[in-house]
Amino acid sequence: MTIATVNPTSGKTEVILEPHAPREVDARIGQAHRAAAALRETTFAQRAEWMRRAAAFLEENAEGLGELITVEMGKPIAQSVAEVAKCAKAMRFYADHAEQFLADAPLADPAAVGAGSAWTRYEPLGVILAVMPWNYPLWQVIRFAAPALMAGNAGVLKHASNVPQCAMALDALFENAGFPAGSLRTLLIGGSEVAPVIADPRIAAVTLTGSEPAGRSVAAIAGQHIKKAVLELGGSDPFIVLASADVAEAARTAVRARINNNGQSCIAAKRFIVHTDVYDEFAREFTRLMAGLTVGDPLDAATEVGPLATESGRTELAELVEDARDKGASILTGGSAPDLDGWFYLPTVIADLPDDARLIQEEAFGPVASLYRARDDEDALRLANQTGFGLSSAVWTTDAEEEARFIAGIDAGAVFVNGMTVSYQELPFGGIKRSGFGRELAAVGQREFCNLKTVWKA
Incomplete structure (x- = not known):
């Protein structure tokens, strides 16, 4: 298993890290286990102080960390710096609200259950394993780690193998801010080595953001060992434009919703379902805007679309487009890789998809948009719900x-009206159907990895 930074802009390997041997993995889980015991004895106020210090460190180093994100996975530099800022904001949010979210809740009428008093309380579970993807290499981890650590849990991180420097930066972040040593520990291991980590009795639960096959595997192993799991998997989110919509504004927002993070986002709009009365107008404007995007070096501030993160990702995306083309779909713009080093793919708009095109059911993880003409509102709703995914929608x-x-x-975990899907720490995040189960963020996301304990007192 190669764990390395391969710059997607050039295709060149920049850093190779040695995987952790089994003995090192065991030691790191042990460090997290001891940290979890220590964290249980700390107060919300103490953890909040440490969390704010960690947030301040991110803000002070936003430019350098942003460049590291861009070099490892290719998103435009402004988006990478914004990701760092978003992480710091979420950390402060949980520092401010964790005690409220996890406060004891007394039963209003304890006499109804024959008690003098009764209440519920939230307690940490212990060590939580996080299996995280490369597309938001800091945010995906922080949105798990900030609420988990503020609840008194510790974490073990198995990050994607192509963002190892981001993973190791996170390994040091919380400890340097004052948290007990081992509060978040990175494991440099391959996917095949995740199963024994889940099985380890020191691991209390697991959270995964990633592909559907990875989710099936992790859920099966967690179930075998009777451990809680939260899964945030793929999406093929519909972006529905009805006849009454502001078409020009919808088209502008649709471009951002599709190409943010170079199109590599589970909650990116991917299927654009447009009422027939405004379809031609929307298609013209959307295609014009997509064709005009600047593709190039993501470290250049003028770049709007950088490379895909991996060569295999670009290959898979190109295969989906070619399948659609071969089956008679119309390529309105793009549909190929530009003549650039690295793993670039042109912003693409595809229309007239036949029913047997793979894009109908499969997720396009890159700057490729599919257009659908809806006969009426009923048809638009049918098209929105025709995939097995159910993450978000607009x-x-x-x-x-x-x-x-x-x-x-709409069958989805979220609906955004006259806007694009964005994850906010104040709102629950997650999906249904093949997009996974459980929720992250907000109060409910923090409570996922707590024991809800009932207390009855005579």
Whole structure:
């Protein structure tokens, strides 16, 4: 298993790290286990102080960390720096709110259960294993780690093998801010070595953000060992434009929703479902804007779309486009790799997809958008729900009845009205169907990895 920084802009290997041997993995889990015991004895106020210090460190080093993200996975530098800032904001959010989110809740009428008093309380589970992807190499980890550590848990991180420098930066972050040594420990291991870590009795639960096959595997192993799991898997999110929508604004937002993070986001809009009355207008404007995007070096501030993170990712994306082309779909713009070093792919818009095209059911992880013409609102809702995914969605309308119908009718973990899907620490995040189960962020995300204990007192 190679654990290395391979710059996606050039295709050149820049750093190779040695994987952790089994003895080192065992030692690191042991460090996290001891840290979890220590954290149980600390107060919310103490953990909040440490968390704020860690957030300040991220802010002070945002430019350098942003460049590291871009070099490892290729997103435009402004987005990488913004990712660092988002992490710091979430850390402060949990420092400010964890005690409130996890406060004891007394039963209003304890006499109804024959008690003098009764209440529930949240307690940490212990060591949580996080299996995280490369597309948001800091944010994906922090949105797990900040609430988990503020609850009194410790964490063990198995990060993607192509962002090892980000992984090791996170390994030191919390300890340097004052948390007990081992509060978050990185394991430099391959995917095949995750199973014994989940099975380790010192691991209390597991959270994974990644592909559907990875989610199936992790859930099966966690279930075998009767351990809690939270899964955030793929998405093929619909972006629905109805006849009453502001079409120009919808098209502008649609571009951002599709190409953010070079199109490599589980919650990126991927299927653009447009009412036939405004389809031609939307398609023209959306295609024009997509074709005009600047593709190039992600360290250049003028670049809007950088390379895909991996060569295999670009190959898989190109195969989806070629499958659609071969089956008669229309390529309105893009549809190929530009003549650049690295793993670039042009922003692409595809229309007239036949029912047997792979893009109908499979996730396009890159700057490729699929256009669908809906006959009416009912047809738009049918198209929105025709995939096995159910992560998030967006609907554009100025009609209150349409809004209510689509909010209720879309099968997804979230619906954004007249906007694009974004994850916020204040709102729960997660999906249904093949997009996974459980929730991250907000109060409910923090409570996922706590023991909800009932207390009855005579």
